[in-house]
Amino acid sequence: MLQLSKKVEYGLIALRHMAMKPMGQVFTAKELAKEYDMPYDLLAKVLQKLARHGIVASLQGVRGGYALAKKPTEVTVSLIIRVIEEERPMVAECYTDGPASCYLFGNCTIRKPLGKLQRNLNVLFDTMTVQEIV
């Protein structure tokens, strides 16, 4: 419960790796997967998403790969999760998918109080950056 998904963990590990080396250095999905023993296909998908959203820059073709495109201080855990999961980390389903997603919505008495928890969570994830995990 409340665990980060494997995809997010793979993304964090890869981004941290890049952040440790000189800015602009290029890494292939293959070498990253091998280095940390992550499933290549899955990591590749994650890196592609990060590339689409400009967190890393991708270079295709032979000698291609990925390089960090933002400063480690600018990439928050919140952003990484949003990009990889394609949604914000929320404590309740209805926060993400709206009233129709939960049949309890009409008589739910905890939705509003949980908002406080959510806001505090947001602060946590918005505050933590890749810089903090190098």
Place this chain on the structure above:
Amino acid sequence: MLQLSKKVEYGLIALRHMAMKPMGQVFTAKELAKEYDMPYDLLAKVLQKLARHGIVASLQGVRGGYALAKKPTEVTVSLIIRVIEEERPMVAECYTDGPASCYLFGNCTIRKPLGKLQRNLNVLFDTMTVQEIV
């Protein structure tokens, strides 16, 4: 991602309901389920767990039911989750189930940094009580 489980939500809704009424009042699982349109069987299980851990007191037999056994200020969301899920809310699998639970453990570079996130999370859940959701 990061959502509270339905069981926890059911538990919170039920506990809040009890906390709204005079201390010691007895409610049956049936009426609670009906009032908020929650699945009876599932809610019953949740209440049983809460009873086993002394959060609510149970009365068997006809005219039985459940009553809040602790003050709303004493019941944290953290405790509710631990009781219902039978584990603490953790950001990483290995925190809950140990090194053997994750094959990345040996070369995981994000485990320690995530500890900071975890500690902040703990504070959030330890701080919020049933009193705050009435």
Place this chain on the structure above:
DNA sequence: TAATATAGGACTGTTAAAGTCTGATTTATG
């Protein structure tokens, strides 16, 4: 043009969450 890399999507497998069902036990009450 061959080799190597990303890009994208479809597909399958696995697991945890959610829900259901059955039966036993307890206890107030007529």
Place this chain on the structure above:
DNA sequence: CATAAATCAGACTTTAACAGTCCTATATTA
């Protein structure tokens, strides 16, 4: 004392999200 109403306990099924795999297309270097 019999009945009904409630908790208690566990097994079971269903569902949906997550994790992982596979295949093909495209881009780029050498």
